[in-house]
Amino acid sequence: MEKFSLTDIKKMNYSDVYHFIYANDKCSKQSIANALQMSLPTVTQHLNMLLEEGFIETCGQLQSQIGRKAVAYTITPAARVSIGVEILKNKLTIAILDLYGHIRFQKVCRIPFQDSADYFKEVSTEIRQFILEHEIEGKNVLGIAFALQGLVSQDSRNIIYGKILDCTGLSIASFEKYLDYPCRFVHDAECAAMTELWDHPELSHAVYFSLGYHLGGAIIINGEIQSGRTGRSGTIEHMTLVPGGLPCYCGQMGCMECYCSANALLAGTGDSGNEDLDAFFEA
Ligand SMILES: [Zn+2]
Known part of the structure; x- marks a missing residue:
């Protein structure tokens, strides 16, 4: 005992x-x-x-x-907060969440992604200002998670595959240099799946599909996200749907990404993209 x-x-x-x-x-x-x-x-x-x-x-x-x-x-839900940052090619969103996981404050910054010191510095300054603006004491910030379109190492410190943002090899140290809080990367699709798990703790086994401009996914087993040994499990978007089909950004041909992502669905639909996407879901 x-x-x-x-x-x-x-x-x-x-x-x-x-x-x-x-x-x-x-x-x-x-x-x-x-x-x-x-x-x-x-x-x-x-x-x-x-x-x-x-x-x-x-x-x-x-x-x-x-x-x-x-x-x-x-x-007291705001006794501690955590910061979530979603990095996209053309913008980023910063959110402050309380202990119930509710977003208390959020803002969008039109800062295009660059794998450069200037970018990391600018983003970090935005985050620090946002925390200050809302009068949150540094000691009450649990940490910052950066979600992006890329696969993340098991220790959450490196991007092991980041073709969309062209950031393979990026280290969290690039942000940590300017921020006084624990920082980590999260694969965006896993992050979205984690939110589903948070809202539905009864989920035990599930496949999560994220249909955005790019396709993403995650596999949930026994109520936990499975990253696999190589951090690549759940990358449903790169399963071959059409052998020898359209070229994918990953270098393979005929991946699901090329046929099922919003980018693919909207390709060649003219200038009324949103209408076509709505029509797609209606159909
Ligand atoms: Zn692919």
Whole structure:
């Protein structure tokens, strides 16, 4: 049997109380004690610590049939935030998300991607200003994830394949140099699949398809995104659909990308591209 020290148990209880409130918005001290089988003084102690550290707050009182009304506790969603940055060829989007994963602030910058120091510096300045603008303290920023069209190494630090942006070999150090927060890359399709998982935690096995101007995908097994040993699993867009077919940006012929991406669907449809895409989905 594993041995736990008193400090470990305290930490676990503290975390359990927080997670219970996180999952059950507006709860009373008594309901926490009942659900977690803790004594009221123990729950009180943890609630006080969580209040002191700004992780939770009180939010009125709960209706009760008997006795006096109980104080309701809820988490403070913006006690910590994370930053998401989507890098595209012609623009980037910066979003600030709270602990429920809700976007609190978002902005689009028309900065075209370049694999150059000037670009990394400019983007980092935009991010820092955005954080400042919303009066978020640096210590409350958990980290920054950069999503882009490219495959990412297992440690999230390098782009191992980035043909669309022409950024193969790009290191996260290029951004970290200018930002005082933990940074990582995420493959954009995986990022979108992660959002689906966050919203639907009951998903166990699934194939995620992202139909954008480029096609993307991800494979979910046992509720987790599978990147495979080489970080290439789920790249559905490069499965051969037509042997010897149209040339793909990846260098192969007849990939799904060449036939099913929005770029391919819109190719040669004249100047009313959006109408044609709508017609496609209607059909
Ligand atoms: Zn391809």
